[in-house]
Amino acid sequence: MGYSVDKNGFYGDFGGAFIPELLFPNVKELEDNYIQILESDEFQREYKNLLKDYVGRPSPLYLAKRLSEKYGGTIYLKREDLNHTGAHKVNNTVGQILLAQKLGKKRIIAETGAGQHGVATATVCALMDLECIVYMGEIDIERQAPNVARMKMLGAEVRPATSGSKTLKDATNEAIRDWINNPEDTYYLIGSVVGPHPYPDLVARLQAVISEEMKIQLKEKTGKENPDKIIACVGGGSNAAGAYYHYLDDEDVELIAVEASGKGVDTGETAATTTIGTPGIIHGSKTLLMQDDFGQITEPYSISAGLDYPGIGPLHAHLFASHRGVFLSATDKEALDSALELTRLEGIIPALESAHALAVLSKIEIKDTDTIVVNLSGRGDKDMETYQRELGY
Amino acid sequence: MNKLQELFKNKKSDILSIYFTAGYPKLETTGEIIKGLEKSGVDFIEVGMPFSDPMADGPTIQDSSEKALANGMNLDIYFEQLKSIKQDVYLPLIAMGYVNQMMRYGDDKFLQACVDGGISGLILPDLSLKVYEEEYKTKFEKYGLVNVFLVTPQTSEERIREIDAISNSFIYLVSSASTTGSKSDINQVQVDYFKRVKNMNLKNPLVIGFGISNNETFSQACDYASGAIIGSAFVKSVSEKNDFETISKFISIIRS
Numbered sequence: 001m002g003y004s005v006d007k008n009g010f011y012g013d014f015g016g017a018f019i020p021e022l023l024f025p026n027v028k029e030l031e032d033n034y035i036q037i038l039e040s041d042e043f044q045r046e047y048k049n050l051l052k053d054y055v056g057r058p059s060p061l062y063l064a065k066r067l068s069e070k071y072g073g074t075i076y077l078k079r080e081d082l083n084h085t086g087a088h089k090v091n092n093t094v095g096q097i098l099l100a101q102k103l104g105k106k107r108i109i110a111e112t113g114a115g116q117h118g119v120a121t122a123t124v125c126a127l128m129d130l131e132c133i134v135y136m137g138e139i140d141i142e143r144q145a146p147n148v149a150r151m152k153m154l155g156a157e158v159r160p161a162t163s164g165s166k167t168l169k170d171a172t173n174e175a176i177r178d179w180i181n182n183p184e185d186t187y188y189l190i191g192s193v194v195g196p197h198p199y200p201d202l203v204a205r206l207q208a209v210i211s212e213e214m215k216i217q218l219k220e221k222t223g224k225e226n227p228d229k230i231i232a233c234v235g236g237g238s239n240a241a242g243a244y245y246h247y248l249d250d251e252d253v254e255l256i257a258v259e260a261s262g263k264g265v266d267t268g269e270t271a272a273t274t275t276i277g278t279p280g281i282i283h284g285s286k287t288l289l290m291q292d293d294f295g296q297i298t299e300p301y302s303i304s305a306g307l308d309y310p311g312i313g314p315l316h317a318h319l320f321a322s323h324r325g326v327f328l329s330a331t332d333k334e335a336l337d338s339a340l341e342l343t344r345l346e347g348i349i350p351a352l353e354s355a356h357a358l359a360v361l362s363k364i365e366i367k368d369t370d371t372i373v374v375n376l377s378g379r380g381d382k383d384m385e386t387y388q389r390e391l392g393y
Numbered sequence: 394m395n396k397l398q399e400l401f402k403n404k405k406s407d408i409l410s411i412y413f414t415a416g417y418p419k420l421e422t423t424g425e426i427i428k429g430l431e432k433s434g435v436d437f438i439e440v441g442m443p444f445s446d447p448m449a450d451g452p453t454i455q456d457s458s459e460k461a462l463a464n465g466m467n468l469d470i471y472f473e474q475l476k477s478i479k480q481d482v483y484l485p486l487i488a489m490g491y492v493n494q495m496m497r498y499g500d501d502k503f504l505q506a507c508v509d510g511g512i513s514g515l516i517l518p519d520l521s522l523k524v525y526e527e528e529y530k531t532k533f534e535k536y537g538l539v540n541v542f543l544v545t546p547q548t549s550e551e552r553i554r555e556i557d558a559i560s561n562s563f564i565y566l567v568s569s570a571s572t573t574g575s576k577s578d579i580n581q582v583q584v585d586y587f588k589r590v591k592n593m594n595l596k597n598p599l600v601i602g603f604g605i606s607n608n609e610t611f612s613q614a615c616d617y618a619s620g621a622i623i624g625s626a627f628v629k630s631v632s633e634k635n636d637f638e639t640i641s642k643f644i645s646i647i648r649s
Contacts, residue, residue: 018524019521021542021545022547024521024545024548025545163455164445164455173447176448181570181572181575182570183545183547280496281491281493283446294468294494294497295444295491295495296467297446
């Protein structure tokens with residue numbers, strides 16, 4: 001069984017493009033061109049230069065000694081938190097902005113939850129002098145004020161999504177509606193491995209730099225390209241897709257995905273999609289999602305705005321269904337405890353999203369000989385308000 | 394031949410269709426609105442199945458959907474309501490919603506419930522031509538239901554021909570690149586597009602929708618197509634007041 005997207009845009013039973021006819025030409029244009037552009041020498045040169053000099057890649061693979069002492073094995077942190085703008089999101093926006101330019105697009109739209117993708121999009125739009133409109137749920141605008149200010153300072157227009165739950169899912173609906181209304185000059189720069197084909201594949205390819213570097217760095221440090229386990233958090237799943245990408249077919253590498261279980265998977269306030277989700281369609285893709293018996297998409301909950309999404313990317317649905325991936329979850333409390341622990345053990349304040357990945361170190365069996373990579377997808381600056389509130393500083 | 398196909402066989406012009414969201418403004422108003430529309434001389438009705446994430450819809454239909462869901466509308470109630478008035482309704486009905494609703498309900502259970510509720514056809518904007526051909530065409534045909542496809546100003550001639558070949562009632566000509574309820578006038582660019590598609594001499598009749606809101610836009614649309622569909626403007630009118638008088642007044646103004 002393969003884990004790459006097939007010619008119809010599916011990963012096993014998941015994926016595809018369930019889109020209104022109104023979006024057909026836009027999506028078709030992207031589908032017809034993305035591989036050719038991504039694989040061109042010119043794109044590769046520009047993309048790699050930007051990743052190196054602008055984003056600051058390669059991101060270090062850091063041996064977390066004290067964390068390893070505590071949990072056993074040899075634990076490395078892939079330091080996506082050290083990227084420009086503070087998370088892995090920029091790997092994708094740098095690539096997609098180059099793609100948008102090559103497609104001749106003048107106007108960039110994006111959705112954002114916590115604001116990290118919005119900031120990463122606004123950043124590359126400033127860099128390339130392109131108009132940028134970011135849709136963000138009204139509720140998220142309130143709870144992520146510093147990122148809203150960053151986007152505005154970068155010259156983006158932040159438009160509130162006022163429908164539905166007024167969070168990421170609704171911001172995505174609004175971005176899709178904007179694209180329907182502006183089919184010719186606009187590029188939709190999606191932030192995760194979600195949405196209609198070819199987006200999940202496009203974003204995974206752009207985040208794949210994470211595992212590409214991991215192979216080289218592990219080889220240098222351990223003599224082997226492959227770790228025993230890779231742990232990453234999954235909301236939509238772009239950092240996980242990037243961390244897994246070059247290991248998907250290496251079945252000896254255990255891929256561990258960590259979803260946010262919020263207040264607990266049985267509380268109704270959770271974002272653990274694979275635990276309570278069922279197959280369906282969200283944002284143009286067939287995947288696992290949280291919905292009621294009548295196909296109404298339900299509200300997720302997590303302390304971490306970046307994991308607060310009622311679906312997962314179709315690649316992850318396939319990894320779950322095929323048992324290639326091990327899906328675990330961490331609660332708000334476990335994530336907070338793990339964030340504090342990493343801070344005290346290693347002097348690194350992680351993003352709340354990444355703290356969910358760390359939280360399963362205490363739940364999995366670790367052998368002394370195991371090499372483990374935790375993808376530290378982002379830094380905690382954006383979460384300081386939550387940390388202050390929850391930890392009482 | 395189902396009711397929708399019969400309608401288009403017998404009537405070639407000035408066909409008026411109305412969309413409304415079931416369960417809005419009140420959970421129980423579905424039947425009243427259908428009967429009111431039928432009495433007012435509408436030709437067919439699109440009964441919206443409210444969805445949490447209607448990506449092709451503008452604010453008016455989003456809002457009515459959200460309220461209908463808050464009123465307690467779900468597909469069980471929807472089909473029950475249609476079934477209860479089936480004997481009194483002779484107009485063709487189309488169920489309009491999103492693929493996820495059908496998929497989650499179970500394809501066969503959903504299609505059977507459509508038949509039992511007197512539905513003749515379906516409009517599921519996110520059911521693409523390809524997915525329909527590969528996964529749903531045979532099923533829809535088995536239940537005698539027609540699927541209606543959308544064509545937009547960006548749809549290529551080749552694709553319009555493909556859509557025409559697979560359609561067997563009418564083609565829904567989306568008036569401009571927009572979500573529902575966005576525009577208020579018809580401009581020259583749109584007229585050129587209507588003419589372009591009309592001159593393709595397709596086997597299926599055309600019905601124009603999205604942005605048709607008053608008698609002027611309705612009659613303009615009828616110059617280039619067999620008829621037109623009004624959604625958001627009607628939904629707005631029922632949100633203000635909901636009785637037979639309001640409905641028949643709305644329709645008579647459109648027809649004037």
